Amino acid sequence: MTSADIENTETWLPLDGLEPGFSANRAPHSRDLDGRKITVRLEDGTAIRHEFGPDTVDWAIGEENGSDEYEAFxxxxxxxxxxFLHRHDPRQAVSLVLDLTGGHALAVLGVIGEPERRPTVVSQRFDVxxxxxxxxxxxxxxxxxxLxxxxxxxxxxxxxxxxxxxxxxxxxxxHCLxxxxxxxxxxxxxxYYRIRPGIFVFAWREKVVPCAAVTIADHRNFGPGGARSHGALFxxxxxxxxxVHFTFGAYGRLLSTTVYPDTVGD
Known part of the structure; x- marks a missing residue:
């Protein structure tokens, strides 16, 4: 890619062009939730009921309900x-963090707006x-x-x-290396959300390519390939x-940490 192509964002690779091969380091789908009924109660009192099968989850929020294919890591x-991606409205995708040990949950709802929507086409809502x-x-x-x-x-x-x-x-x-x-x-x-000590949700919303991502990363091991993340692009x-909605995974390492001085000079 030439410098002119890089500077012209209209030539940037679309999301569907990135997908092939991007999920090579994705973790296997966990079926630990199969057969479990899990109700998440948000801080505003809303109850979201989930009944997990091997590959699908039945969910209900008040009178609204549905059944979607899911992946768990x-x-x-x-x-x-x-x-999971909502079948009834595929312009909505759910990222759900379930801490069955501590009893906490974080729900992230991604919503695709109109292609002309700004500052980002995809918005994200975070509910604890x-x-x-x-x-x-x-x-x-x-x-x-x-972080x-x-x-x-x-x-x-x-x-x-x-x-x-x-x-x-x-x-x-x-920066793509x-x-x-x-x-x-x-x-x-x-x-950014802290989930457990050393484990964080990191989500971003791109302004050039109409997409957003939610990841969860374990930063407790900074050796080569020691950090581990799981995520989805939407x-x-x-x-x-x-x-376009697909899951992925990555191995990571810390390159450096910047600490800003209080003053410059003396």
Whole structure:
């Protein structure tokens, strides 16, 4: 890709063009939730009921209900990351963090707006809750600044390698080191939540490509390939009409940490 192509965002790879091969380091789908009925009660009192099968989840919120295919990933002991796309409205995707040990939950609803929507086509809503029937212990999921200043290398496949620089509570920068987007870089809006010590949800919303992502990453091991993340990308096909939704995983390592001095000079 030439420098002119890189600077012309109209030539950037669409989301469906990124998908082939991007999921090579995805973890296997966990069936630990099969047969479980889990009700998440959000802070506003809303109850979301889930009944998990091997590959589908039946859910209900008040009078609204549905059945969707899902993928679940075991992040840590008793901690699961669940992804599903609503059949009744495929412009909505759910990312669900279930901490069956601590009794906490975090639900992220991604919604695709019109292709002309700004600042980002895909919006995200974050709701914290508890799991009924579980003894609630420890801190609830909450926004965090713990990742700020870190520069991470994430490898999604043998060829897809990206660095992330976590700049502020609202912005991060990505840079593709190798793969079909090699050389591309941008700064996008993002959100961070602390789930457990050393385990974080990191979500971003891209302004050039109409897509957003939700990931959960274990940062407790910073050796080569020691960090582990699971995630899903959600957005529009190149034609601006079809929905693209796929899961992925990555291995990561810490490259550096920036600590800003209080003053410059003396």
């Amino acid at each position: 075991e992040v840590d002991s008793g901690l699961y990351f669940v992804q 809750g508890t799991i009924e029937g579980c003894t609630v212990t420890g801190a609830a999921p909450a926004p965090t600044a713990e 700020l200043g870190r520069r991470m290398l994430w490898q999604y496949s043998p060829t897809h390698r990206y660095e992330h620089v976590y700049l502020t509570e609202h912005w991060y920068t990505f 190798s793969g079909p987007e090699q050389g591309l870089a941008d700064t996008d809006a993002c959100t 957005g529009l096909h190149e034609d601006g009409k079809q929905i």
